[in-house]
Amino acid sequence: MPDAPNPRASRRGALKAPVAPRETINRRHTRGARRKRETRARLLDAAFALVAEKGMDGVTINDITEAADVGFGSFYNHFESKEGLFAALVEWLFEEFANTLDGLASDLSDPAEVIAVSVRHTLMRAYREPVWGQLLIREGFSARALSRGLGQRLLRDSERGISERRFVVADPLMCLISAIGTILAGIAAELHFAASSKRTVRARKVLRSSEARFAERTAAIVLQAFGLKRVEAERIAQRPLPAGSDVKTG
Incomplete structure (x- = not known):
């Protein structure tokens, strides 16, 4: 007579799932993480494009998810709120740009020239991308902007110049x-000039300046704030930009 089946043993066998190989699990985790990064990047890209079109106050979460082709509920897997997304957007844009500046200035040994190149590129980027410039003005003195990205780089480069006695200042913080x-005032002026073509022509005649020249003059003023004499500051601010730059002097 055959042995009767053991129900308890059968249940144990049914509950015992096959173990996936470690390589398969790792691939699944990697694929999931990559998809999450891609979705987050799509949301940020969509938010920036919409802000450029409508302004920050005119954009809703639904607008962003529709433009990014992401489910509305999925938004909250990446950001707690619209404000949280905008904070991440600002951090992402300015950190990316700061890394670009670091690359351009990597071969420069003079802290004054490093700062001049950074200021010129910042002004020209704001001129080419007004929404980017508006975001920088809005966030320029926030704790987030001062402690990371562009603010952190400017602090680092100014401290280096002071430690090397290239800059002579009475109060480093001020x-x-x-x-x-x-820098922010220069960006605001550029955006103001760009608001009207006729106004731009008149303003340029008064300032006798192209966009690149205006950026050079702003950089020279910044260097003077760090203690350089006017003639030297202007000379450094007018040096050719490093290779790889897409900013043309004029």
Whole structure:
């Protein structure tokens, strides 16, 4: 007589799932992480494009998810709110640009020239991409902007110049704040000039300046804030930009 089946043993066997190889699990995790990064990047790209079109206050979460082709509910897998997305957008844009500046200035030994190149590129980027410039103005003195990205790079480069006695300043913090204020004011002026072609022509005649020349003059003012004499500051601000730059002087 055959043995009767053991129900308990059968249940144990049914509950025992096959173990996936470690390589398969790793591939699944890697694929899932990659998809999450790609979805997040699509949301950020869509948000930036919409802000450029409608302004920050005119964009909704639904607008962003529709443009990114992402489910509305999936938005909250990446960001807690629209404000959280905008904070991440600002950090992403400025950190990426700061890394670009680091690459361009990597072969420069003079801290003054490093800062001049960074200021010129920042002004020209704001001129070419007004929404980017508006975001920088909005965030320029925030704790996030000062502690990361462009603000952190400017602090690093100014401290290096002070430690090497290239810069002579009485109050490093106030000098840094003054430099940031000059950069933001320069961007605001560029955006104001760009608002009307006729106004731009008149303003350029008064300033006798092209966009690149205006960026050079702003960089020279920043260097003077760090203690350089006017003639030397202007000379450094007018040096040819490093190879790989797409900014043309004029």
